Amino acid sequence: MTLEITGRSAADIAASVRALIERGALRPGDSLPPVRNLADHLGVNRNTAVAAYRQLTSAGVVVTRGRGGTHVADRSAVAQEGFAADSVLRDVATGNPDPERIPDPSRALAGMAGRPVLYGEPLIDPGLERWAREWMSADLMPTDVRLTITSGAADAVERLLAQALVRDDAVALEDPCFLTSIHTVRVGGYRPVPVPVDDEGMTVDGLRAALDQGVRAVVCTPRAQNPTGASLTERRAEELRAVLRDHPYVLVIEDDHFSMLSRSPFRSIIGPEHRRWALVRSVSKFLGPDMCLAVTASDPETADRLAMRLSPGTTWVSHLLQRLALALVTDPEVVAGIADAGAHYAARNAVFAARLTDLGVPAEAGDGLNLWVPLPVPARDVSEQLMRRGWLVRAGDEFALAEEPAAHRLRLTVHDLSDADAERLAADVAAAVRAAGGRLVVAGME
Known part of the structure; x- marks a missing residue:
């Protein structure tokens, strides 16, 4: 790739690299030549090559990794919270609060007038x-x-x-x-x-x-x-x-x-x-x-x-x-409703975690809107099985900076499910684990 980069000034060298990226000759993750090699090839001062890479880094075009070298930046989209667009599956991956637990602002809006x-x-x-x-x-x-x-x-x-x-x-x-x-x-x-x-x-x-x-x-x-x-x-x-x-x-x-x-x-x-x-x-x-x-x-x-x-x-x-x-x-009724909502999320998550545990997928409810469920097999395999059963979930690797420990986790948002739907989802999670080759751990059974 050194031979395709051209230029005598820092600006020209940086522009050449950007052109290669725009044409697809350089792709996200590809490495750029070391500064010394590039400077020698172009016949420029090493500081000129350093300045070119600095311009590219400042623009977010490349990233430096110390001894790992300089690489084309990955600009692929990061997964976002919220409902999945155009999905026909039941979405339990949203991370959303329950809309029924959000205070109605109508009364407060009526008294807000001011200069x-x-x-x-x-x-x-x-x-x-x-x-x-x-x-x-x-x-x-x-x-x-x-x-x-x-x-x-x-x-x-x-x-x-x-x-x-x-x-x-x-x-x-x-x-x-x-x-x-x-x-x-x-x-x-x-x-x-x-x-x-x-x-x-x-x-x-x-x-x-x-x-x-x-x-x-x-x-x-x-x-x-x-x-x-x-x-x-x-x-x-x-x-x-x-x-x-x-x-x-x-x-x-x-x-x-x-x-x-x-x-x-x-x-x-x-x-x-x-x-x-x-x-x-x-x-x-x-x-x-x-x-x-x-x-x-x-x-x-x-x-x-x-x-x-x-x-x-x-x-x-x-x-x-x-x-x-x-x-x-500052409305006592709203504040009480917020406290009730917090208790509701905690209770619903705890009940669902207990359902999973009873079915052989041990889980514990932490604090917050979601459940973080450990699995004996890769979460991607389980999520694919759950899609076949009508559920959209989030595999843990979407949240990971390193590969482990999230690869064997699911994040589920279950607090707004009815009891019947919660029972069905828990049963489907257990079935998906089995179908993916995982072993269920049921209390009292080998």
């Missing part, structure tokens, strides 16, 4: 700011807290990473990982470093190894981790804080997406002396995905930088939306 907000006014509705400060500060160890409102948690995480990182910077992500986080890191051109997750959350050895690799940011889900349902124990949170104590300037982002619905206590990995941090809480799981609003609490410098990232685009989140969110989260 219009103009350019230059405070970006946060005063009433929402008072409520949010109490909501966020109660769970944080740092005392100097600034608030920012963004258009949802994904918007907040994307802007937080963008204000702190440049392309090819390393980011520690949980493995298996929330689909939106994988997408955000890939589109941003950052380098994901997987940190394994177990029943107590992000692992200590995994975080330590990621920090040793030079990650500049860590994205952690303190509770109801998606897809596993794991929540940090107090012991694990304390151990992770201890590891981070020697890295106070690494940006730590906590995505507490399940917040008011969670059945687990909030435990933070952000210590009192950590210098770069953010806690993000969205309202989408309990007020509905269409309520694109999240509150971010952070240190002052991160807040200032986040505000700068907001300025070129959406300067503020609609104050009408802010007032609606405030009206709902």
Whole structure:
């Protein structure tokens, strides 16, 4: 491939590589020649070749892997949450909240009228700011807290990473990982470093190894981790804080997406002396995905930088939306409904996990909207069998940064199934495991 790359200047060399990619001569994952080889072939200074690769990296066209070389970036689409388009199968892969458990905003909308907000006014509705400060500060160890409102948690995480990182910077992500986080890191051109997750959350050895690799940011889900349902124990949170104590300037982002619905206590990995941090809480799981609003609490410098990232685009989140969110989260009836919804998700998941266990597919319900089901055979084989039985599920490898341990997992969203449908799905999962060559483990039987 060296012979096809041409140019004498960095810009011309970069343009030549881009042309090869556009023509299909270079494909995602293909390696580019080492800088020295390319420079020797073209008869240019090594620094010229370095500058060309730097331009391509900054544009997200290629990625560098240290001693692994430089490769054409993979721009294939990442799986997304939500209903599958045009599927005739019963979709239990959505990750959606139950629409029947989302509060009706009609009454709150009727009382929202107020004067219009103009350019230059405070970006946060005063009433929402008072409520949010109490909501966020109660769970944080740092005392100097600034608030920012963004258009949802994904918007907040994307802007937080963008204000702190440049392309090819390393980011520690949980493995298996929330689909939106994988997408955000890939589109941003950052380098994901997987940190394994177990029943107590992000692992200590995994975080330590990621920090040793030079990650500049860590994205952690303190509770109801998606897809596993794991929540940090107090012991694990304390151990992770201890590891981070020697890295106070690494940006730590906590995505507490399940917040008011969670059945687990909030435990933070952000210590009192950590210098770069953010806690993000969205309202989408309990007020509905269409309520694109999240509150971010952070240190002052991160807040200032986040505000700068907001300025070129959406300067503020609609104050009408802010007032609606405030009206709902301060309505005792709505708050009680949110608590009931959290209990409903937990109960339905626990019942379904028990059904699977009784049928020989041992499973436990974590926190959150979904079940993370271990299998004795590859999940892809089981998902194909379930498609033949009329079900659409998510295989665990969609959430994986590394091949294991997700290849033998299914993520199921079952909380809105009727009892009859839940019984049928559980029986079909067991039958699919058998058809894929797996052995069922029924209590009391060999």
